[in-house]
Amino acid sequence: MTPALQADRLGKRYSQAWALREATFEVPAGAVVGLVGPNGAGKSTLLQMTIGLLEPTEGRVAVFGATSRANRADTLGRVSYVAQDHPLYRDFSVGDMFRFGRHMNPRWDQALAQQRMKVLGIPLNRKIKRLSGGQQAQVALAMALAKRAPLLVLDEPVASLDPVARVEFMREVMAAVADTGLTVVIASHVVSELERICDHVIVLTEGRMQLAGQVDELVGCHWLLTGPRTGARAGFPGMVVHRADSDRHSTVLIRTHPGRPALPDWQTQPVGFEELVLAYLQRPAATTASDPDRAQRLPGSVTKAVSR
Amino acid sequence: MFQFRLDPASGVPPYLQLVHQVRQSLLLGYLREGDRLPTVKDLASDLALNPNTVVKAYRQLEHEGLAGGRPGQGTFITGTLSPATPDTHKALRGSLERWLREADEAGLSEEAVTALVAVVRYELRKEGVV
DSSP: OOOSEEEEEEEEEETTEEEEEEEEEEEOTTOEEEEEOOTTSSHHHHHHHHHTSSOOSEEEEEETTEEOOTTOHHHHHHEEEEOTTOOOOTTSBHHHHHHHHHHHOTTOOHHHHHHHHHHHTOOTTSBGGGSOHHHHHHHHHHHHHHTTOSEEEEESTTTTSOHHHHHHHHHHHHHHHHHHOOEEEEEESOGGGTTTTOSEEEEEETTEEEEEEEHHHHHHTEEEEEEEOOOTTOOOSSEEEEEEEOSSEEEEEEEOOSSOOOOTTSEEEEOOHHHHHHHHHTSOGGGTTTOTTSOOSSSOOOOOOOOO | OOOOOOOTTSOSOHHHHHHHHHHHHHHHTSSOTTOEEOOHHHHHHHHTOOHHHHHHHHHHHHHTTSEEEETTTEEEEOOOSOOSOHHHHHHHHHHHHHHHHHHHHTTOOHHHHHHHHHHHHHHHHHTTOO
Protein backbone atom coordinates (compact mmCIF):
# COMPACT_ATOMS: atom_id res chain seq x y z
CA MET A 1 0.00 0.00 0.00
CA THR A 2 1.23 3.50 -0.79
CA PRO A 3 2.40 5.26 2.37
CA ALA A 4 0.45 8.40 3.30
CA LEU A 5 3.70 10.23 3.76
CA GLN A 6 7.18 9.36 2.57
CA ALA A 7 10.30 11.48 2.99
CA ASP A 8 13.62 10.58 1.43
CA ARG A 9 16.74 12.46 2.58
CA LEU A 10 14.61 15.57 2.74
CA GLY A 11 16.45 18.82 3.54
CA LYS A 12 15.97 22.58 3.52
CA ARG A 13 18.65 25.27 3.70
CA TYR A 14 17.92 28.94 4.34
CA SER A 15 20.94 30.85 2.93
CA GLN A 16 23.77 29.25 4.94
CA ALA A 17 21.94 27.37 7.67
CA TRP A 18 20.23 24.00 7.31
CA ALA A 19 16.80 23.99 8.95
CA LEU A 20 16.35 20.28 8.22
CA ARG A 21 18.62 17.57 6.83
CA GLU A 22 18.48 13.91 5.94
CA ALA A 23 14.90 13.35 7.01
CA THR A 24 13.89 9.87 5.86
CA PHE A 25 10.71 8.22 7.10
CA GLU A 26 7.43 6.61 6.10
CA VAL A 27 3.96 7.00 7.58
CA PRO A 28 1.22 4.46 6.74
CA ALA A 29 -2.27 5.62 5.77
CA GLY A 30 -4.60 6.10 8.73
CA ALA A 31 -1.80 6.84 11.20
CA VAL A 32 -1.78 9.74 13.64
CA VAL A 33 1.78 11.04 13.82
CA GLY A 34 3.19 13.25 16.55
CA LEU A 35 6.00 15.51 15.32
CA VAL A 36 7.97 16.55 18.38
CA GLY A 37 10.86 18.93 18.86
CA PRO A 38 11.85 22.20 20.51
CA ASN A 39 11.30 25.52 18.71
CA GLY A 40 13.66 25.78 15.76
CA ALA A 41 14.06 22.00 15.40
CA GLY A 42 12.69 22.06 11.84
CA LYS A 43 9.11 20.92 12.51
CA SER A 44 7.40 23.73 10.61
CA THR A 45 9.94 23.49 7.79
CA LEU A 46 9.18 19.79 7.40
CA LEU A 47 5.42 20.45 7.43
CA GLN A 48 5.62 23.33 4.96
CA MET A 49 7.58 21.23 2.45
CA THR A 50 4.99 18.47 2.87
CA ILE A 51 1.99 20.68 2.16
CA GLY A 52 3.59 22.59 -0.73
CA LEU A 53 4.40 25.94 0.88
CA LEU A 54 8.18 25.44 0.63
CA GLU A 55 10.43 23.75 -1.95
CA PRO A 56 13.03 21.30 -0.56
CA THR A 57 16.72 22.09 -1.07
CA GLU A 58 17.46 18.38 -1.34
CA GLY A 59 15.60 15.08 -1.27
CA ARG A 60 11.86 14.72 -1.63
CA VAL A 61 8.65 14.24 0.29
CA ALA A 62 5.57 12.55 -1.16
CA VAL A 63 1.93 12.51 -0.05
CA PHE A 64 0.15 9.29 -1.08
CA GLY A 65 2.84 8.67 -3.68
CA ALA A 66 2.82 12.12 -5.31
CA THR A 67 5.87 14.30 -4.72
CA SER A 68 5.01 17.61 -3.04
CA ARG A 69 5.99 20.71 -5.00
CA ALA A 70 5.79 24.27 -3.73
CA ASN A 71 2.77 26.33 -4.78
CA ARG A 72 1.25 23.70 -7.07
CA ALA A 73 -2.50 23.37 -6.96
CA ASP A 74 -2.38 19.54 -7.01
CA THR A 75 -0.05 19.44 -3.98
CA LEU A 76 -2.06 22.04 -2.05
CA GLY A 77 -5.26 20.11 -2.81
CA ARG A 78 -4.01 16.85 -1.32
CA VAL A 79 -3.44 18.23 2.16
CA SER A 80 -5.52 20.11 4.73
CA TYR A 81 -3.57 22.39 7.02
CA VAL A 82 -4.32 24.20 10.25
CA ALA A 83 -1.65 26.68 11.27
CA GLN A 84 -0.91 27.54 14.88
CA ASP A 85 -2.69 30.91 14.83
CA HIS A 86 -5.77 29.52 12.98
CA PRO A 87 -5.71 32.26 10.32
CA LEU A 88 -9.25 33.42 9.54
CA TYR A 89 -10.61 36.76 8.32
CA ARG A 90 -11.69 38.51 11.52
CA ASP A 91 -14.43 40.58 9.89
CA PHE A 92 -15.96 37.60 8.07
CA SER A 93 -18.82 35.65 9.56
CA VAL A 94 -18.44 31.86 9.96
CA GLY A 95 -20.76 31.46 6.95
CA ASP A 96 -18.59 33.86 4.88
CA MET A 97 -15.50 31.78 5.75
CA PHE A 98 -17.28 28.65 4.53
CA ARG A 99 -18.33 30.40 1.27
CA PHE A 100 -14.69 31.35 0.81
CA GLY A 101 -13.64 27.73 1.45
CA ARG A 102 -16.18 26.46 -1.09
CA HIS A 103 -14.75 28.73 -3.81
CA MET A 104 -11.19 27.70 -3.06
CA ASN A 105 -11.66 23.92 -2.81
CA PRO A 106 -13.14 21.66 -5.50
CA ARG A 107 -14.11 18.84 -3.09
CA TRP A 108 -15.55 21.18 -0.41
CA ASP A 109 -18.10 19.49 1.87
CA GLN A 110 -20.43 22.31 2.94
CA ALA A 111 -22.78 19.96 4.83
CA LEU A 112 -19.92 18.66 6.97
CA ALA A 113 -18.73 22.18 7.86
CA GLN A 114 -22.24 23.33 8.80
CA GLN A 115 -23.01 20.16 10.76
CA ARG A 116 -19.89 20.66 12.89
CA MET A 117 -20.89 24.23 13.73
CA LYS A 118 -24.39 23.05 14.67
CA VAL A 119 -23.05 20.35 17.01
CA LEU A 120 -20.66 22.84 18.61
CA GLY A 121 -23.31 25.54 18.91
CA ILE A 122 -21.43 28.10 16.81
CA PRO A 123 -23.90 30.30 14.80
CA LEU A 124 -23.03 30.71 11.12
CA ASN A 125 -23.79 34.45 11.19
CA ARG A 126 -21.39 35.15 14.08
CA LYS A 127 -18.33 37.26 13.14
CA ILE A 128 -14.98 35.49 13.58
CA LYS A 129 -13.73 38.26 15.88
CA ARG A 130 -16.68 37.61 18.24
CA LEU A 131 -15.68 33.94 18.72
CA SER A 132 -13.51 32.61 21.55
CA GLY A 133 -10.06 31.24 20.75
CA GLY A 134 -11.37 27.69 21.09
CA GLN A 135 -14.27 28.42 18.72
CA GLN A 136 -11.94 30.01 16.16
CA ALA A 137 -9.80 26.87 16.30
CA GLN A 138 -12.92 24.77 15.73
CA VAL A 139 -13.87 26.87 12.67
CA ALA A 140 -10.35 26.45 11.26
CA LEU A 141 -10.54 22.69 11.90
CA ALA A 142 -14.02 22.42 10.31
CA MET A 143 -12.67 24.21 7.22
CA ALA A 144 -9.69 21.85 7.04
CA LEU A 145 -11.94 18.78 7.36
CA ALA A 146 -14.48 20.10 4.83
CA LYS A 147 -11.68 20.26 2.29
CA ARG A 148 -11.89 16.42 2.29
CA ALA A 149 -8.16 15.90 1.79
CA PRO A 150 -6.71 12.52 2.84
CA LEU A 151 -3.93 14.09 4.95
CA LEU A 152 -4.53 16.61 7.76
CA VAL A 153 -1.54 18.60 8.99
CA LEU A 154 -1.82 20.47 12.28
CA ASP A 155 1.00 22.80 13.32
CA GLU A 156 0.82 23.32 17.11
CA PRO A 157 -2.96 23.49 16.84
CA VAL A 158 -3.74 23.80 20.55
CA ALA A 159 -0.75 25.82 21.73
CA SER A 160 -2.82 28.96 22.26
CA LEU A 161 -5.91 27.27 23.76
CA ASP A 162 -7.02 26.70 27.35
CA PRO A 163 -7.14 23.09 28.64
CA VAL A 164 -10.87 22.59 27.99
CA ALA A 165 -10.66 23.98 24.45
CA ARG A 166 -7.59 21.77 23.81
CA VAL A 167 -9.49 18.61 24.73
CA GLU A 168 -12.54 19.69 22.70
CA PHE A 169 -10.35 20.34 19.67
CA MET A 170 -8.59 16.97 19.92
CA ARG A 171 -11.94 15.21 20.39
CA GLU A 172 -13.07 16.56 17.01
CA VAL A 173 -9.83 15.47 15.36
CA MET A 174 -10.05 11.96 16.83
CA ALA A 175 -13.71 11.62 15.81
CA ALA A 176 -12.76 12.62 12.24
CA VAL A 177 -10.01 9.99 12.20
CA ALA A 178 -12.49 7.33 13.38
CA ASP A 179 -15.04 8.45 10.77
CA THR A 180 -12.89 8.75 7.67
CA GLY A 181 -9.56 6.98 8.26
CA LEU A 182 -7.83 10.31 7.75
CA THR A 183 -4.04 10.42 8.21
CA VAL A 184 -2.96 13.15 10.64
CA VAL A 185 0.37 14.82 11.40
CA ILE A 186 0.41 16.94 14.57
CA ALA A 187 3.39 19.09 15.46
CA SER A 188 3.59 19.75 19.17
CA HIS A 189 5.99 20.31 21.99
CA VAL A 190 3.57 19.20 24.67
CA VAL A 191 4.89 15.64 24.90
CA SER A 192 2.58 14.65 27.74
CA GLU A 193 -0.52 15.24 25.62
CA LEU A 194 0.71 13.23 22.65
CA GLU A 195 0.58 9.69 23.99
CA ARG A 196 -3.18 9.38 23.84
CA ILE A 197 -3.33 10.99 20.40
CA CYS A 198 -0.50 9.43 18.39
CA ASP A 199 0.33 5.96 17.20
CA HIS A 200 3.49 7.13 15.43
CA VAL A 201 6.10 9.64 16.49
CA ILE A 202 8.93 11.60 14.86
CA VAL A 203 11.39 13.42 17.11
CA LEU A 204 13.45 16.27 15.62
CA THR A 205 16.22 18.30 17.24
CA GLU A 206 18.36 20.91 15.50
CA GLY A 207 17.13 19.88 12.08
CA ARG A 208 17.94 16.20 12.53
CA MET A 209 15.68 13.20 13.05
CA GLN A 210 16.34 11.57 16.38
CA LEU A 211 13.63 8.93 16.37
CA ALA A 212 10.83 7.78 14.13
CA GLY A 213 8.49 4.86 14.34
CA GLN A 214 5.36 3.26 15.65
CA VAL A 215 4.90 4.19 19.30
CA ASP A 216 4.25 0.73 20.76
CA GLU A 217 7.13 -0.82 18.81
CA LEU A 218 9.51 1.93 19.90
CA VAL A 219 8.47 1.63 23.54
CA GLY A 220 8.85 -2.16 23.26
CA CYS A 221 12.48 -2.05 22.16
CA HIS A 222 13.75 0.44 24.75
CA TRP A 223 14.81 -0.53 28.27
CA LEU A 224 15.88 1.42 31.29
CA LEU A 225 18.79 -0.21 33.10
CA THR A 226 19.82 0.62 36.66
CA GLY A 227 22.89 -0.82 38.32
CA PRO A 228 26.23 -0.15 39.99
CA ARG A 229 28.30 2.42 38.18
CA THR A 230 30.42 0.96 35.42
CA GLY A 231 33.14 2.39 33.24
CA ALA A 232 32.11 4.48 30.27
CA ARG A 233 33.20 1.70 27.96
CA ALA A 234 30.90 -0.96 29.37
CA GLY A 235 29.15 -2.84 26.56
CA PHE A 236 25.38 -3.00 26.21
CA PRO A 237 23.24 -5.12 23.90
CA GLY A 238 22.08 -2.23 21.74
CA MET A 239 22.49 1.50 21.32
CA VAL A 240 22.89 3.71 24.38
CA VAL A 241 20.34 6.51 24.04
CA HIS A 242 20.93 8.26 27.31
CA ARG A 243 22.99 7.61 30.39
CA ALA A 244 23.23 9.28 33.78
CA ASP A 245 25.89 8.41 36.33
CA SER A 246 25.90 9.20 40.02
CA ASP A 247 28.83 8.37 42.33
CA ARG A 248 27.85 4.76 42.76
CA HIS A 249 25.17 3.89 40.24
CA SER A 250 24.25 4.41 36.62
CA THR A 251 20.94 4.70 34.76
CA VAL A 252 21.14 3.79 31.09
CA LEU A 253 18.44 3.88 28.42
CA ILE A 254 19.18 1.39 25.63
CA ARG A 255 17.53 0.64 22.34
CA THR A 256 17.61 -3.06 21.53
CA HIS A 257 15.48 -5.95 20.29
CA PRO A 258 11.91 -6.33 21.49
CA GLY A 259 11.82 -8.50 24.59
CA ARG A 260 13.51 -7.91 27.91
CA PRO A 261 17.32 -8.25 27.59
CA ALA A 262 18.98 -10.65 30.05
CA LEU A 263 21.53 -8.57 31.94
CA PRO A 264 22.42 -10.10 35.31
CA ASP A 265 24.13 -6.99 36.69
CA TRP A 266 21.33 -4.61 35.79
CA GLN A 267 17.80 -4.02 36.95
CA THR A 268 15.78 -3.83 33.72
CA GLN A 269 12.57 -1.81 33.41
CA PRO A 270 10.31 -0.85 30.53
CA VAL A 271 10.21 2.84 29.66
CA GLY A 272 7.12 5.06 29.19
CA PHE A 273 6.38 7.04 26.02
CA GLU A 274 7.02 10.44 27.58
CA GLU A 275 10.29 9.40 29.19
CA LEU A 276 11.42 7.88 25.90
CA VAL A 277 10.65 10.99 23.85
CA LEU A 278 12.29 13.27 26.44
CA ALA A 279 15.46 11.14 26.37
CA TYR A 280 15.72 11.58 22.59
CA LEU A 281 14.93 15.30 22.81
CA GLN A 282 17.88 15.70 25.18
CA ARG A 283 20.39 13.95 22.95
CA PRO A 284 22.91 16.27 21.35
CA ALA A 285 22.18 16.50 17.61
CA ALA A 286 25.79 15.59 16.79
CA THR A 287 25.25 12.02 18.02
CA THR A 288 22.69 11.25 15.36
CA ALA A 289 24.22 12.57 12.13
CA SER A 290 23.45 10.57 9.04
CA ASP A 291 24.69 7.15 10.10
CA PRO A 292 23.22 4.96 7.36
CA ASP A 293 22.82 2.08 9.83
CA ARG A 294 20.52 4.10 12.02
CA ALA A 295 17.13 2.78 11.12
CA GLN A 296 14.71 5.63 10.67
CA ARG A 297 12.03 3.97 8.62
CA LEU A 298 8.63 3.38 10.10
CA PRO A 299 7.99 1.04 11.78
CA GLY A 300 11.27 1.36 13.67
CA SER A 301 13.58 -1.55 13.15
CA VAL A 302 16.45 -2.49 15.37
CA THR A 303 19.77 -0.73 15.17
CA LYS A 304 23.14 -2.43 15.28
CA ALA A 305 24.90 -2.74 18.59
CA VAL A 306 26.91 0.35 19.50
CA SER A 307 28.75 0.86 22.74
CA ARG A 308 30.14 4.11 23.92
CA MET B 1 -22.75 2.06 28.80
CA PHE B 2 -19.34 1.18 30.23
CA GLN B 3 -17.28 4.26 31.08
CA PHE B 4 -13.57 4.12 30.33
CA ARG B 5 -11.09 6.62 31.71
CA LEU B 6 -7.42 7.38 31.08
CA ASP B 7 -4.73 8.24 33.58
CA PRO B 8 -2.05 10.14 31.65
CA ALA B 9 0.36 9.97 34.59
CA SER B 10 0.27 6.18 35.04
CA GLY B 11 3.02 5.39 32.52
CA VAL B 12 0.87 2.48 31.26
CA PRO B 13 0.22 2.64 27.48
CA PRO B 14 -3.36 3.85 26.81
CA TYR B 15 -4.47 0.66 25.03
CA LEU B 16 -3.37 -1.43 28.03
CA GLN B 17 -5.25 0.88 30.39
CA LEU B 18 -8.45 0.15 28.44
CA VAL B 19 -7.78 -3.61 28.51
CA HIS B 20 -7.05 -3.53 32.26
CA GLN B 21 -10.26 -1.63 32.98
CA VAL B 22 -12.36 -4.23 31.19
CA ARG B 23 -10.57 -7.09 32.96
CA GLN B 24 -10.94 -5.43 36.34
CA SER B 25 -14.62 -4.68 35.77
CA LEU B 26 -15.22 -8.29 34.76
CA LEU B 27 -13.49 -9.47 37.93
CA LEU B 28 -15.61 -7.16 40.07
CA GLY B 29 -18.84 -7.98 38.28
CA TYR B 30 -19.37 -4.44 36.91
CA LEU B 31 -19.27 -5.85 33.37
CA ARG B 32 -21.06 -9.03 32.35
CA GLU B 33 -21.40 -11.19 29.28
CA GLY B 34 -23.58 -9.50 26.67
CA ASP B 35 -22.77 -5.92 27.75
CA ARG B 36 -21.98 -3.58 24.88
CA LEU B 37 -18.76 -1.55 24.84
CA PRO B 38 -18.74 1.99 23.38
CA THR B 39 -18.14 2.26 19.63
CA VAL B 40 -14.62 3.12 18.52
CA LYS B 41 -15.74 6.56 17.42
CA ASP B 42 -17.64 7.36 20.63
CA LEU B 43 -14.77 6.28 22.85
CA ALA B 44 -12.15 8.08 20.73
CA SER B 45 -14.25 11.22 20.85
CA ASP B 46 -15.12 11.00 24.58
CA LEU B 47 -11.55 10.51 25.74
CA ALA B 48 -9.89 12.52 22.93
CA LEU B 49 -8.07 9.27 22.25
CA ASN B 50 -6.61 7.92 19.01
CA PRO B 51 -9.20 5.54 17.48
CA ASN B 52 -6.35 3.22 16.38
CA THR B 53 -5.59 2.77 20.10
CA VAL B 54 -9.22 1.83 20.82
CA VAL B 55 -9.15 -0.69 17.95
CA LYS B 56 -5.95 -2.16 19.34
CA ALA B 57 -7.46 -2.53 22.83
CA TYR B 58 -10.63 -4.17 21.47
CA ARG B 59 -8.52 -6.54 19.37
CA GLN B 60 -6.55 -7.52 22.45
CA LEU B 61 -9.81 -8.21 24.33
CA GLU B 62 -11.01 -10.35 21.40
CA HIS B 63 -7.70 -12.20 21.45
CA GLU B 64 -8.22 -12.93 25.16
CA GLY B 65 -11.72 -14.20 24.40
CA LEU B 66 -13.34 -11.48 26.48
CA ALA B 67 -15.04 -9.42 23.77
CA GLY B 68 -16.21 -9.81 20.21
CA GLY B 69 -17.50 -7.60 17.43
CA ARG B 70 -20.94 -8.13 15.92
CA PRO B 71 -21.15 -6.63 12.41
CA GLY B 72 -23.11 -3.40 12.44
CA GLN B 73 -23.87 -3.58 16.15
CA GLY B 74 -20.58 -2.94 17.96
CA THR B 75 -18.34 -4.76 20.38
CA PHE B 76 -19.81 -6.93 23.13
CA ILE B 77 -18.47 -8.71 26.19
CA THR B 78 -18.37 -12.41 25.34
CA GLY B 79 -16.35 -13.90 28.17
CA THR B 80 -16.06 -13.86 31.90
CA LEU B 81 -13.13 -13.81 34.30
CA SER B 82 -14.93 -14.44 37.56
CA PRO B 83 -16.62 -17.82 38.02
CA ALA B 84 -18.48 -16.53 41.10
CA THR B 85 -22.13 -15.44 40.84
CA PRO B 86 -22.92 -11.83 41.80
CA ASP B 87 -24.37 -13.08 45.14
CA THR B 88 -21.24 -15.06 46.03
CA HIS B 89 -19.19 -12.06 45.02
CA LYS B 90 -21.20 -9.81 47.34
CA ALA B 91 -20.92 -12.24 50.26
CA LEU B 92 -17.14 -12.57 49.82
CA ARG B 93 -16.79 -8.83 49.64
CA GLY B 94 -18.77 -8.49 52.87
CA SER B 95 -16.64 -10.95 54.81
CA LEU B 96 -13.46 -9.33 53.51
CA GLU B 97 -14.72 -5.93 54.60
CA ARG B 98 -15.46 -7.23 58.13
CA TRP B 99 -12.01 -8.79 58.29
CA LEU B 100 -10.29 -5.60 57.15
CA ARG B 101 -12.17 -3.59 59.81
CA GLU B 102 -10.97 -6.03 62.48
CA ALA B 103 -7.42 -5.79 61.20
CA ASP B 104 -7.63 -2.01 61.29
CA GLU B 105 -8.95 -2.04 64.88
CA ALA B 106 -6.11 -4.36 65.84
CA GLY B 107 -3.70 -1.72 64.52
CA LEU B 108 -2.41 -3.57 61.44
CA SER B 109 -0.93 -1.29 58.80
CA GLU B 110 -1.72 -1.69 55.09
CA GLU B 111 1.70 -3.22 54.62
CA ALA B 112 1.09 -5.73 57.43
CA VAL B 113 -2.26 -6.70 55.87
CA THR B 114 -0.64 -7.27 52.49
CA ALA B 115 2.12 -9.35 54.09
CA LEU B 116 -0.40 -11.42 56.03
CA VAL B 117 -2.46 -12.11 52.90
CA ALA B 118 0.69 -13.19 51.06
CA VAL B 119 1.74 -15.55 53.87
CA VAL B 120 -1.70 -17.17 54.19
CA ARG B 121 -1.96 -17.59 50.41
CA TYR B 122 1.49 -19.20 50.40
CA GLU B 123 0.49 -21.68 53.11
CA LEU B 124 -2.82 -22.51 51.45
CA ARG B 125 -1.03 -23.06 48.17
CA LYS B 126 1.22 -25.60 49.89
CA GLU B 127 -1.95 -27.47 50.83
CA GLY B 128 -3.08 -27.19 47.22
CA VAL B 129 -6.05 -24.96 48.05
CA VAL B 130 -5.46 -21.67 46.23
